[in-house]
Amino acid sequence: MAAQDDFSGRFFPVDDTRLVLAAVQHGHEPPVLVQAALLQQRRRRYVDGLGKTDLKSTCSLDAISGVIAAQGDLGAIQRDSQGRAVQDASGRLTRFGGIDSGGRFSGQLIVLGNVFGDLTLQEGLRGGRIAVHGRSVAGLDSARVGILGNVNVDDLFDAGGVIVSGGMIGDAVGATALNARNINGIVAAKGAITLSADARTKHAAFFGGDLGATPGNANAAIIDAIFQSAFDVDSAKLDLGGLSLIEANLAALQVGKDGNLNLAKP
Numbered sequence: 001m002a003a004q005d006d007f008s009g010r011f012f013p014v015d016d017t018r019l020v021l022a023a024v025q026h027g028h029e030p031p032v033l034v035q036a037a038l039l040q041q042r043r044r045r046y047v048d049g050l051g052k053t054d055l056k057s058t059c060s061l062d063a064i065s066g067v068i069a070a071q072g073d074l075g076a077i078q079r080d081s082q083g084r085a086v087q088d089a090s091g092r093l094t095r096f097g098g099i100d101s102g103g104r105f106s107g108q109l110i111v112l113g114n115v116f117g118d119l120t121l122q123e124g125l126r127g128g129r130i131a132v133h134g135r136s137v138a139g140l141d142s143a144r145v146g147i148l149g150n151v152n153v154d155d156l157f158d159a160g161g162v163i164v165s166g167g168m169i170g171d172a173v174g175a176t177a178l179n180a181r182n183i184n185g186i187v188a189a190k191g192a193i194t195l196s197a198d199a200r201t202k203h204a205a206f207f208g209g210d211l212g213a214t215p216g217n218a219n220a221a222i223i224d225a226i227f228q229s230a231f232d233v234d235s236a237k238l239d240l241g242g243l244s245l246i247e248a249n250l251a252a253l254q255v256g257k258d259g260n261l262n263l264a265k266p
Contacts, residue, residue: 063103064128069110069243071231074098075117075149077137084139091173095149104128110246112227114167115147118176124155125163125185131250133227134167134191144171146191153180159205161185162253164223169209170194183207186253188261190220206255222261226250 075097078086087093098117099109105121105128112133119130134145146167153161157180163169168191170177178187179196183204187193190212201207211220226249233241252263 059097059099061099061101061103063123064101064105064107064109067108067110067247068099069108069231069246071112073113073135074109074111074115077116077148080139082138085137087139090175093148093171093174095174098149108247108250110243110250112230114145115149118150118152119147120150120152120154122154125153125157125161125180127158127160129162129250129253130164131162131226131246132165132167134165141173143191144168144173146189147171148174148176150176151178151180153178157181157183157185159184162250163187164226164250164253165189165191166212166223166227167191168193186255186261188219188223190223206259206261219261222253222263225263226253 075095077096078094080086085093093116095116095118098115098119100118100120100122102122104123104126106126107128109119109128109130109132111131113135114137115132121128130151132147134147136142136145144167146165147163147169148171151163151169161183162185163178164186165188167189169187169189170193172192172194177194177196178199180199182200185204186206187201187204187208188206188211189209191210193207193209195201206219208219211217211223214220226246228242228245231240231243231246233239249263254262254264256262256264
């Protein structure tokens with residue numbers, strides 16, 4: 001793994017495009033990541049347009065058909081000198097970063113930490129799949145993990161679109177939400193889901209929040225089964241075997257005839 005200052009990341013040739021954002025935090029400074037200016041590449045080409053930047057910056061991209069993966073957090077929040085989240089009187093966070101996709105999102109976004117920044121998909125979620133595991137944040141209630149920023153699906157959220165979270169989707173205390181007028185795909189979270197006022201879920205293939213509140217919930221177990229603890233099965237070899245398993249699981253996620261989630265694999 002190449003290392004430079006506070007940065008740690010890797011990029012490599014893959015079919016379509018696969019960009020790994022390996023966020024590393026030192027002390028109480030914001031973590032940093034590798035990000036690409038352009039994600040739609042031809043097959044078997046290296047991801048280019050890479051640069052070193054911290055997570056305070058929003059990553060503005062065209063259409064996304066490949067994989068973006070962050071082993072840490074995507075985005076950042078203001079923290080105090082002890083590394084604890086800074087909140088205002090209403091409990092809202094000062095958030096930075098995120099992804100602004102100006103084209104169709106048909107790829108995958110995988111985050112093992114939290115998504116603090118906003119995700120804006122200007123031409124919709126068209127077969128694209130988003131999976132965020134979530135992790136505890138010092139100074140926040142234990143339930144406030146997962147997708148804590150806004151998710152803005154400005155166009156079609158089609159039947160192949162997926163958003164799953166091991167924590168929240170949207171943060172009511174933080175005044176963020178899933179903003180999508182007509183949800184036709186899968187939206188599932190072990191924590192609460194906060195929707196915008198005009199969101200419609202009537203035609204969703206699956207819509208379920210607070211799935212983790214019920215012990216033994218089968219759909220919560222499927223969300224857990226999507227994730228691995230790290231991107232590398234063998235960290236010494238940087239094999240990305242864990243990430244490959246997550247990608248395959250996320251691609252396999254579907255709704256069964258019984259109305260529940262499952263991971264259908266060949």
